[in-house]
Amino acid sequence: MAPLIHIKQQQTRSPSCQLQIIIVGAGLAGLGAAISCALAGHLVHVLEGATEIKEVGAGIQVLPNSSRVLQHWGLEKALTPYMTYPRVCNFIGWKGNKISHLDFHESESKYPGTWYRDFHRADLQRCLVERATELGVQITCNARIRTVRVSEDGTIATAVAADGREWDGDLVIGADGVFGKLTEELLGRSDPPVKTGDLAYRLLLSTEEMKKDPELADFVNTPQVNYWLGPDAHAVNYVLRGGDLFNMVLLVPDDIPEAQASTIEGSVEEMCALFEGWDPRIQKLLKLCQSVQKWRLCIRFGEFDWAHESGSWVMLGDAVHATLPYLASGAGMAFEDGAVLGECLSRLPNHPNFSKSSPEFVNAKKHALSVFQHCRKVRTKMVVERGNIQQYLYHLHDGPEQEERDRKMQMVPTPEGE
Numbered sequence: 001m002a003p004l005i006h007i008k009q010q011q012t013r014s015p016s017c018q019l020q021i022i023i024v025g026a027g028l029a030g031l032g033a034a035i036s037c038a039l040a041g042h043l044v045h046v047l048e049g050a051t052e053i054k055e056v057g058a059g060i061q062v063l064p065n066s067s068r069v070l071q072h073w074g075l076e077k078a079l080t081p082y083m084t085y086p087r088v089c090n091f092i093g094w095k096g097n098k099i100s101h102l103d104f105h106e107s108e109s110k111y112p113g114t115w116y117r118d119f120h121r122a123d124l125q126r127c128l129v130e131r132a133t134e135l136g137v138q139i140t141c142n143a144r145i146r147t148v149r150v151s152e153d154g155t156i157a158t159a160v161a162a163d164g165r166e167w168d169g170d171l172v173i174g175a176d177g178v179f180g181k182l183t184e185e186l187l188g189r190s191d192p193p194v195k196t197g198d199l200a201y202r203l204l205l206s207t208e209e210m211k212k213d214p215e216l217a218d219f220v221n222t223p224q225v226n227y228w229l230g231p232d233a234h235a236v237n238y239v240l241r242g243g244d245l246f247n248m249v250l251l252v253p254d255d256i257p258e259a260q261a262s263t264i265e266g267s268v269e270e271m272c273a274l275f276e277g278w279d280p281r282i283q284k285l286l287k288l289c290q291s292v293q294k295w296r297l298c299i300r301f302g303e304f305d306w307a308h309e310s311g312s313w314v315m316l317g318d319a320v321h322a323t324l325p326y327l328a329s330g331a332g333m334a335f336e337d338g339a340v341l342g343e344c345l346s347r348l349p350n351h352p353n354f355s356k357s358s359p360e361f362v363n364a365k366k367h368a369l370s371v372f373q374h375c376r377k378v379r380t381k382m383v384v385e386r387g388n389i390q391q392y393l394y395h396l397h398d399g400p401e402q403e404e405r406d407r408k409m410q411m412v413p414t415p416e417g418e
Protein backbone atom coordinates (compact mmCIF):
# COMPACT_ATOMS: atom_id res chain seq x y z
CA MET A 1 0.00 0.00 0.00
CA ALA A 2 1.30 3.48 -0.84
CA PRO A 3 2.33 5.49 2.24
CA LEU A 4 -0.22 8.07 3.37
CA ILE A 5 2.34 10.77 3.94
CA HIS A 6 4.45 11.90 1.02
CA ILE A 7 8.07 10.72 1.46
CA LYS A 8 10.54 13.52 0.88
CA GLN A 9 13.04 12.80 -1.90
CA GLN A 10 16.67 13.80 -1.45
CA GLN A 11 17.35 17.12 -3.17
CA THR A 12 20.23 17.35 -5.67
CA ARG A 13 22.43 20.37 -5.05
CA SER A 14 25.13 21.97 -7.05
CA PRO A 15 28.41 21.23 -5.17
CA SER A 16 29.09 24.97 -4.96
CA CYS A 17 25.85 25.39 -2.99
CA GLN A 18 26.17 22.32 -0.78
CA LEU A 19 26.81 23.21 2.85
CA GLN A 20 29.17 21.13 4.97
CA ILE A 21 27.09 20.82 8.15
CA ILE A 22 28.56 19.65 11.47
CA ILE A 23 26.03 18.47 14.07
CA VAL A 24 27.09 18.17 17.71
CA GLY A 25 25.16 15.37 19.45
CA ALA A 26 23.61 12.16 18.10
CA GLY A 27 20.49 12.27 20.28
CA LEU A 28 17.03 12.34 18.70
CA ALA A 29 17.40 16.06 17.87
CA GLY A 30 20.82 15.75 16.23
CA LEU A 31 19.86 12.68 14.20
CA GLY A 32 16.56 14.20 13.08
CA ALA A 33 18.34 17.36 11.93
CA ALA A 34 20.95 15.21 10.15
CA ILE A 35 18.28 13.37 8.13
CA SER A 36 16.44 16.55 7.26
CA CYS A 37 19.57 18.48 6.21
CA ALA A 38 20.80 15.50 4.16
CA LEU A 39 17.40 15.34 2.44
CA ALA A 40 17.86 19.04 1.62
CA GLY A 41 20.98 18.00 -0.32
CA HIS A 42 23.68 19.12 2.13
CA LEU A 43 26.70 17.15 3.42
CA VAL A 44 26.30 16.22 7.08
CA HIS A 45 28.73 14.96 9.73
CA VAL A 46 27.41 14.17 13.24
CA LEU A 47 29.87 14.30 16.16
CA GLU A 48 28.84 12.41 19.30
CA GLY A 49 30.69 12.66 22.60
CA ALA A 50 29.82 9.14 23.82
CA THR A 51 32.05 6.25 22.80
CA GLU A 52 29.06 4.56 21.12
CA ILE A 53 25.39 5.24 20.46
CA LYS A 54 23.86 3.09 23.16
CA GLU A 55 20.53 2.49 24.89
CA VAL A 56 19.63 5.47 27.07
CA GLY A 57 16.17 6.06 28.47
CA ALA A 58 13.19 3.82 27.99
CA GLY A 59 9.82 4.51 26.36
CA ILE A 60 9.04 7.40 24.04
CA GLN A 61 5.55 8.32 22.93
CA VAL A 62 5.43 9.81 19.45
CA LEU A 63 2.36 11.94 18.96
CA PRO A 64 0.63 12.63 15.62
CA ASN A 65 2.37 15.96 14.94
CA SER A 66 5.84 14.42 15.00
CA SER A 67 4.94 11.00 13.63
CA ARG A 68 4.06 12.79 10.39
CA VAL A 69 7.62 14.14 10.31
CA LEU A 70 9.08 10.64 10.72
CA GLN A 71 6.91 9.34 7.89
CA HIS A 72 7.90 12.30 5.69
CA TRP A 73 11.57 11.37 6.29
CA GLY A 74 10.84 7.87 4.93
CA LEU A 75 11.00 5.99 8.25
CA GLU A 76 7.62 4.27 8.32
CA LYS A 77 8.79 0.90 6.98
CA ALA A 78 11.83 0.72 9.25
CA LEU A 79 9.88 1.75 12.37
CA THR A 80 6.84 -0.49 11.86
CA PRO A 81 8.29 -3.66 13.50
CA TYR A 82 9.22 -1.68 16.63
CA MET A 83 6.15 0.43 17.25
CA THR A 84 3.15 -0.17 19.47
CA TYR A 85 -0.20 1.40 18.66
CA PRO A 86 -2.09 2.30 21.85
CA ARG A 87 -5.84 2.08 21.28
CA VAL A 88 -6.81 4.22 24.26
CA CYS A 89 -5.34 6.67 26.75
CA ASN A 90 -6.88 6.43 30.24
CA PHE A 91 -6.75 9.08 32.95
CA ILE A 92 -7.17 7.53 36.38
CA GLY A 93 -7.44 9.04 39.86
CA TRP A 94 -4.68 7.99 42.27
CA LYS A 95 -6.95 5.61 44.14
CA GLY A 96 -7.92 3.80 40.91
CA ASN A 97 -11.11 5.67 39.91
CA LYS A 98 -11.38 6.30 36.16
CA ILE A 99 -11.50 10.01 35.29
CA SER A 100 -11.73 10.00 31.49
CA HIS A 101 -10.24 8.48 28.37
CA LEU A 102 -9.23 9.31 24.81
CA ASP A 103 -10.13 6.70 22.21
CA PHE A 104 -7.66 6.33 19.33
CA HIS A 105 -9.46 3.50 17.48
CA GLU A 106 -10.95 5.79 14.88
CA SER A 107 -8.64 8.77 14.93
CA GLU A 108 -6.32 7.38 12.27
CA SER A 109 -9.07 6.65 9.76
CA LYS A 110 -10.42 10.15 10.33
CA TYR A 111 -6.99 11.78 10.05
CA PRO A 112 -4.86 9.54 7.80
CA GLY A 113 -1.16 9.35 8.59
CA THR A 114 -1.53 10.63 12.13
CA TRP A 115 -0.07 7.85 14.22
CA TYR A 116 0.18 7.88 17.97
CA ARG A 117 2.91 5.30 18.60
CA ASP A 118 5.06 4.10 21.48
CA PHE A 119 8.73 3.12 21.03
CA HIS A 120 11.72 2.01 22.99
CA ARG A 121 14.03 5.00 22.55
CA ALA A 122 16.88 2.69 21.46
CA ASP A 123 14.80 1.31 18.54
CA LEU A 124 13.81 4.79 17.42
CA GLN A 125 17.38 6.04 17.64
CA ARG A 126 18.74 3.02 15.73
CA CYS A 127 16.25 3.56 12.88
CA LEU A 128 17.25 7.25 12.72
CA VAL A 129 20.93 6.29 12.56
CA GLU A 130 20.23 3.81 9.73
CA ARG A 131 18.20 6.33 7.72
CA ALA A 132 20.83 9.03 8.22
CA THR A 133 23.58 6.65 7.06
CA GLU A 134 21.50 5.66 4.01
CA LEU A 135 21.35 9.38 3.11
CA GLY A 136 25.14 9.70 3.30
CA VAL A 137 25.44 11.20 6.80
CA GLN A 138 28.75 10.48 8.52
CA ILE A 139 28.64 9.78 12.28
CA THR A 140 31.73 9.92 14.50
CA CYS A 141 31.55 8.82 18.15
CA ASN A 142 34.04 9.68 20.88
CA ALA A 143 34.14 13.29 19.64
CA ARG A 144 33.35 15.50 22.64
CA ILE A 145 33.13 19.06 21.40
CA ARG A 146 34.50 21.72 23.70
CA THR A 147 33.76 24.83 21.66
CA VAL A 148 32.94 26.20 18.21
CA ARG A 149 35.26 28.76 16.65
CA VAL A 150 33.99 31.11 13.95
CA SER A 151 36.34 32.50 11.26
CA GLU A 152 36.80 36.26 11.07
CA ASP A 153 34.59 36.63 7.99
CA GLY A 154 31.95 34.42 9.66
CA THR A 155 31.80 31.85 6.86
CA ILE A 156 33.56 28.90 8.57
CA ALA A 157 32.65 27.38 11.92
CA THR A 158 35.09 24.92 13.46
CA ALA A 159 33.99 22.37 16.06
CA VAL A 160 36.88 21.84 18.45
CA ALA A 161 37.00 18.60 20.46
CA ALA A 162 38.30 18.29 24.01
CA ASP A 163 41.25 16.21 22.65
CA GLY A 164 42.19 18.94 20.14
CA ARG A 165 40.72 17.46 16.94
CA GLU A 166 38.89 19.97 14.73
CA TRP A 167 36.15 19.78 12.09
CA ASP A 168 35.37 22.71 9.75
CA GLY A 169 31.88 23.40 8.50
CA ASP A 170 29.80 26.09 6.82
CA LEU A 171 27.27 25.54 9.59
CA VAL A 172 27.44 23.94 13.03
CA ILE A 173 24.18 22.69 14.57
CA GLY A 174 24.36 22.31 18.37
CA ALA A 175 22.13 19.48 19.63
CA ASP A 176 23.90 18.55 22.86
CA GLY A 177 20.83 18.16 25.09
CA VAL A 178 19.55 19.77 28.28
CA PHE A 179 22.84 19.41 30.18
CA GLY A 180 24.99 20.33 27.13
CA LYS A 181 27.54 23.10 27.47
CA LEU A 182 27.43 24.53 23.94
CA THR A 183 24.63 27.00 24.60
CA GLU A 184 26.65 28.62 27.38
CA GLU A 185 29.90 28.37 25.45
CA LEU A 186 28.53 29.83 22.21
CA LEU A 187 26.22 32.43 23.64
CA GLY A 188 28.78 33.51 26.19
CA ARG A 189 26.22 33.52 28.96
CA SER A 190 25.29 31.20 31.75
CA ASP A 191 21.89 29.63 31.26
CA PRO A 192 22.00 26.48 33.33
CA PRO A 193 19.11 24.03 33.19
CA VAL A 194 16.39 24.97 35.68
CA LYS A 195 15.32 22.35 38.24
CA THR A 196 11.58 21.73 38.08
CA GLY A 197 11.29 20.22 41.57
CA ASP A 198 10.36 16.83 40.08
CA LEU A 199 12.24 13.69 39.14
CA ALA A 200 11.35 10.63 37.08
CA TYR A 201 11.79 6.97 37.99
CA ARG A 202 11.96 5.10 34.66
CA LEU A 203 11.19 1.36 34.86
CA LEU A 204 11.22 -1.32 32.19
CA LEU A 205 9.46 -4.56 33.17
CA SER A 206 9.24 -7.86 31.35
CA THR A 207 5.56 -8.62 30.70
CA GLU A 208 5.86 -12.37 31.45
CA GLU A 209 4.79 -12.03 35.11
CA MET A 210 2.16 -9.40 34.31
CA LYS A 211 0.39 -11.73 31.90
CA LYS A 212 -0.16 -14.25 34.75
CA ASP A 213 -2.04 -11.71 36.89
CA PRO A 214 -5.59 -10.98 35.65
CA GLU A 215 -5.45 -7.48 37.16
CA LEU A 216 -2.33 -6.60 35.14
CA ALA A 217 -2.81 -8.70 32.00
CA ASP A 218 -5.13 -6.17 30.35
CA PHE A 219 -2.32 -3.57 30.32
CA VAL A 220 -0.49 -5.94 27.96
CA ASN A 221 -3.36 -7.47 26.00
CA THR A 222 -4.96 -4.16 25.00
CA PRO A 223 -2.18 -1.69 24.20
CA GLN A 224 -3.04 1.44 26.14
CA VAL A 225 -1.47 4.45 27.81
CA ASN A 226 -2.46 5.03 31.45
CA TYR A 227 -1.98 8.17 33.51
CA TRP A 228 -2.65 8.05 37.27
CA LEU A 229 -2.95 11.56 38.71
CA GLY A 230 -2.43 12.18 42.43
CA PRO A 231 -1.15 14.61 45.06
CA ASP A 232 2.35 15.87 44.11
CA ALA A 233 2.94 12.92 41.75
CA HIS A 234 1.71 10.99 38.76
CA ALA A 235 2.48 7.68 37.04
CA VAL A 236 2.41 6.77 33.35
CA ASN A 237 2.67 3.37 31.70
CA TYR A 238 2.40 1.60 28.34
CA VAL A 239 3.71 -1.52 26.59
CA LEU A 240 6.63 -1.52 24.17
CA ARG A 241 7.94 -3.86 21.48
CA GLY A 242 4.56 -5.40 20.68
CA GLY A 243 3.93 -6.30 24.34
CA ASP A 244 7.31 -7.79 25.37
CA LEU A 245 8.25 -4.87 27.60
CA PHE A 246 6.31 -2.62 29.92
CA ASN A 247 7.38 0.98 30.38
CA MET A 248 6.48 2.79 33.58
CA VAL A 249 7.45 6.27 34.67
CA LEU A 250 6.83 7.73 38.12
CA LEU A 251 6.97 11.50 38.40
CA VAL A 252 7.53 12.61 41.99
CA PRO A 253 9.17 15.40 44.02
CA ASP A 254 12.93 15.66 43.44
CA ASP A 255 14.90 14.35 46.45
CA ILE A 256 18.28 13.96 44.74
CA PRO A 257 20.86 15.70 46.95
CA GLU A 258 22.21 18.93 45.47
CA ALA A 259 25.79 17.65 45.18
CA GLN A 260 24.89 14.41 43.37
CA ALA A 261 24.65 13.70 39.61
CA SER A 262 21.30 14.31 37.93
CA THR A 263 20.78 10.56 37.37
CA ILE A 264 21.27 8.14 40.29
CA GLU A 265 20.15 4.68 41.42
CA GLY A 266 16.68 4.46 42.98
CA SER A 267 15.12 1.61 44.93
CA VAL A 268 11.90 -0.40 44.79
CA GLU A 269 11.30 0.30 48.51
CA GLU A 270 11.34 4.08 48.06
CA MET A 271 9.01 3.87 45.04
CA CYS A 272 6.56 1.67 46.98
CA ALA A 273 6.64 4.12 49.89
CA LEU A 274 5.93 7.08 47.60
CA PHE A 275 2.92 5.31 46.04
CA GLU A 276 1.48 3.83 49.23
CA GLY A 277 -2.31 4.10 49.25
CA TRP A 278 -2.48 4.52 45.43
CA ASP A 279 -4.28 2.12 43.07
CA PRO A 280 -3.10 -1.38 44.25
CA ARG A 281 -2.13 -2.23 40.65
CA ILE A 282 0.71 0.30 40.90
CA GLN A 283 2.17 -1.46 43.96
CA LYS A 284 1.90 -4.80 42.13
CA LEU A 285 3.78 -3.40 39.15
CA LEU A 286 6.48 -1.82 41.30
CA LYS A 287 7.13 -5.13 43.04
CA LEU A 288 8.00 -6.66 39.63
CA CYS A 289 10.84 -4.17 39.25
CA GLN A 290 14.45 -5.37 39.71
CA SER A 291 16.38 -2.11 39.51
CA VAL A 292 15.62 1.49 38.67
CA GLN A 293 17.28 4.82 38.06
CA LYS A 294 15.89 8.22 38.89
CA TRP A 295 16.41 11.28 36.70
CA ARG A 296 16.20 14.87 37.87
CA LEU A 297 13.87 16.77 35.53
CA CYS A 298 15.15 20.12 34.34
CA ILE A 299 13.87 22.54 31.76
CA ARG A 300 15.71 25.03 29.63
CA PHE A 301 14.28 27.98 27.83
CA GLY A 302 15.35 31.57 27.50
CA GLU A 303 14.81 34.63 25.39
CA PHE A 304 18.33 34.34 23.93
CA ASP A 305 19.13 33.81 20.23
CA TRP A 306 19.49 30.23 19.03
CA ALA A 307 21.42 31.30 15.92
CA HIS A 308 24.65 33.29 15.64
CA GLU A 309 24.48 36.51 13.62
CA SER A 310 27.23 35.20 11.29
CA GLY A 311 24.91 32.41 10.14
CA SER A 312 27.57 29.84 11.04
CA TRP A 313 25.89 28.04 13.93
CA VAL A 314 22.48 27.35 15.37
CA MET A 315 21.09 25.34 18.32
CA LEU A 316 18.07 23.04 18.57
CA GLY A 317 16.43 20.30 20.65
CA ASP A 318 16.62 20.04 24.44
CA ALA A 319 19.72 22.26 24.44
CA VAL A 320 17.45 25.27 23.92
CA HIS A 321 13.93 24.15 24.81
CA ALA A 322 14.00 21.22 27.25
CA THR A 323 10.53 20.74 28.70
CA LEU A 324 8.97 18.63 31.43
CA PRO A 325 7.97 15.33 29.79
CA TYR A 326 4.33 15.79 30.90
CA LEU A 327 3.08 16.38 27.35
CA ALA A 328 5.28 13.60 25.90
CA SER A 329 6.56 16.16 23.43
CA GLY A 330 10.30 16.83 23.92
CA ALA A 331 11.46 14.47 21.19
CA GLY A 332 8.51 15.52 19.04
CA MET A 333 9.63 19.15 19.28
CA ALA A 334 13.16 18.06 18.35
CA PHE A 335 11.86 16.28 15.22
CA GLU A 336 9.83 19.34 14.27
CA ASP A 337 12.98 21.49 14.74
CA GLY A 338 14.87 19.24 12.34
CA ALA A 339 12.06 19.30 9.79
CA VAL A 340 11.78 23.11 9.83
CA LEU A 341 15.54 23.65 9.68
CA GLY A 342 15.89 21.22 6.75
CA GLU A 343 13.04 22.93 4.94
CA CYS A 344 14.64 26.38 5.43
CA LEU A 345 18.03 25.11 4.22
CA SER A 346 16.44 23.45 1.18
CA ARG A 347 15.45 26.95 -0.03
CA LEU A 348 19.05 28.21 -0.28
CA PRO A 349 20.27 29.16 -3.77
CA ASN A 350 21.12 26.07 -5.82
CA HIS A 351 22.91 26.95 -9.04
CA PRO A 352 26.50 26.37 -10.29
CA ASN A 353 26.88 30.16 -10.69
CA PHE A 354 26.44 30.63 -6.94
CA SER A 355 29.19 30.05 -4.42
CA LYS A 356 28.35 29.35 -0.79
CA SER A 357 30.85 32.03 0.29
CA SER A 358 29.19 34.71 -1.90
CA PRO A 359 27.40 37.50 0.01
CA GLU A 360 24.04 36.49 -1.55
CA PHE A 361 24.37 32.91 -0.35
CA VAL A 362 25.62 33.89 3.13
CA ASN A 363 22.70 36.33 3.50
CA ALA A 364 20.25 33.65 2.37
CA LYS A 365 21.71 31.28 4.99
CA LYS A 366 21.34 33.91 7.74
CA HIS A 367 17.78 34.51 6.64
CA ALA A 368 17.04 30.75 6.66
CA LEU A 369 18.31 30.48 10.25
CA SER A 370 16.32 33.48 11.40
CA VAL A 371 13.11 32.04 9.87
CA PHE A 372 13.87 28.71 11.58
CA GLN A 373 14.43 30.42 14.91
CA HIS A 374 11.35 32.55 14.63
CA CYS A 375 9.05 29.60 13.80
CA ARG A 376 10.44 27.26 16.40
CA LYS A 377 10.78 29.64 19.36
CA VAL A 378 7.12 30.52 19.41
CA ARG A 379 6.03 26.89 19.24
CA THR A 380 8.50 25.42 21.72
CA LYS A 381 7.94 28.24 24.24
CA MET A 382 4.27 27.31 24.24
CA VAL A 383 5.11 23.63 24.84
CA VAL A 384 7.56 24.37 27.68
CA GLU A 385 5.02 26.64 29.39
CA ARG A 386 2.23 24.15 28.86
CA GLY A 387 4.42 21.41 30.39
CA ASN A 388 4.75 23.53 33.55
CA ILE A 389 0.97 24.00 33.72
CA GLN A 390 0.56 20.24 33.32
CA GLN A 391 2.83 19.72 36.35
CA TYR A 392 0.41 21.80 38.42
CA LEU A 393 -2.73 20.15 37.04
CA TYR A 394 -1.50 16.55 37.23
CA HIS A 395 -0.31 16.94 40.84
CA LEU A 396 -3.35 18.57 42.44
CA HIS A 397 -4.34 17.41 45.90
CA ASP A 398 -7.91 16.15 46.37
CA GLY A 399 -10.32 19.06 46.66
CA PRO A 400 -12.34 21.53 44.61
CA GLU A 401 -9.58 22.27 42.05
CA GLN A 402 -8.98 18.56 41.42
CA GLU A 403 -12.74 18.00 41.05
CA GLU A 404 -12.93 20.86 38.55
CA ARG A 405 -9.96 19.42 36.60
CA ASP A 406 -11.63 16.00 36.45
CA ARG A 407 -14.92 17.53 35.32
CA LYS A 408 -13.16 19.40 32.51
CA MET A 409 -11.31 16.24 31.43
CA GLN A 410 -14.63 14.42 31.22
CA MET A 411 -15.92 17.07 28.82
CA VAL A 412 -13.50 15.98 26.06
CA PRO A 413 -15.76 14.21 23.53
CA THR A 414 -15.00 10.59 22.63
CA PRO A 415 -15.75 9.09 19.19
CA GLU A 416 -18.51 6.89 20.63
CA GLY A 417 -20.04 9.96 22.26
CA GLU A 418 -19.79 8.46 25.76
Ligand code: FAD
Pocket residue numbers: 024025026027028029030047048049050057059060061062143144145146175176177178180181200202249295316317318319325328329330331332333334
Ligand atom coordinates in the same frame (compact mmCIF):
# COMPACT_ATOMS: atom_id res chain seq x y z
P1 FAD B 1 19.71 14.28 24.13
O1 FAD B 1 18.90 13.08 23.93
O2 FAD B 1 20.16 14.60 25.52
O3 FAD B 1 20.98 14.13 23.19
C1 FAD B 1 22.13 14.95 23.29
C2 FAD B 1 23.31 14.19 22.70
O4 FAD B 1 24.44 15.05 22.64
C3 FAD B 1 23.73 12.99 23.56
O5 FAD B 1 23.90 11.87 22.74
C4 FAD B 1 25.03 13.45 24.19
O6 FAD B 1 25.92 12.38 24.46
C5 FAD B 1 25.58 14.37 23.12
N1 FAD B 1 26.51 15.40 23.63
C6 FAD B 1 26.36 16.18 24.72
N2 FAD B 1 27.40 17.02 24.83
C7 FAD B 1 28.20 16.78 23.77
C8 FAD B 1 29.44 17.34 23.34
N3 FAD B 1 30.04 18.32 24.03
N4 FAD B 1 30.02 16.86 22.21
C9 FAD B 1 29.40 15.85 21.50
N5 FAD B 1 28.24 15.28 21.88
C10 FAD B 1 27.66 15.74 23.00
N6 FAD B 1 9.72 13.12 24.48
C11 FAD B 1 8.72 12.71 23.66
O7 FAD B 1 8.57 13.26 22.56
N7 FAD B 1 7.84 11.72 24.04
C12 FAD B 1 7.94 11.10 25.25
O8 FAD B 1 7.17 10.20 25.57
C13 FAD B 1 8.99 11.51 26.15
N8 FAD B 1 9.11 10.93 27.37
C14 FAD B 1 10.12 11.34 28.19
C15 FAD B 1 10.20 10.78 29.49
C16 FAD B 1 11.17 11.21 30.37
C17 FAD B 1 11.20 10.63 31.76
C18 FAD B 1 12.12 12.19 29.94
C19 FAD B 1 13.21 12.64 30.87
C20 FAD B 1 12.04 12.75 28.67
C21 FAD B 1 11.03 12.35 27.80
N9 FAD B 1 10.91 12.92 26.52
C22 FAD B 1 9.88 12.54 25.70
C23 FAD B 1 11.83 13.98 26.07
C24 FAD B 1 12.89 13.47 25.10
O9 FAD B 1 13.53 12.32 25.62
C25 FAD B 1 13.91 14.58 24.85
O10 FAD B 1 13.25 15.79 24.57
C26 FAD B 1 14.81 14.25 23.65
O11 FAD B 1 15.37 12.97 23.80
C27 FAD B 1 15.89 15.32 23.55
O12 FAD B 1 16.77 14.98 22.50
P2 FAD B 1 18.12 15.81 22.28
O13 FAD B 1 18.77 15.15 21.13
O14 FAD B 1 17.84 17.26 22.22
O15 FAD B 1 18.98 15.60 23.60
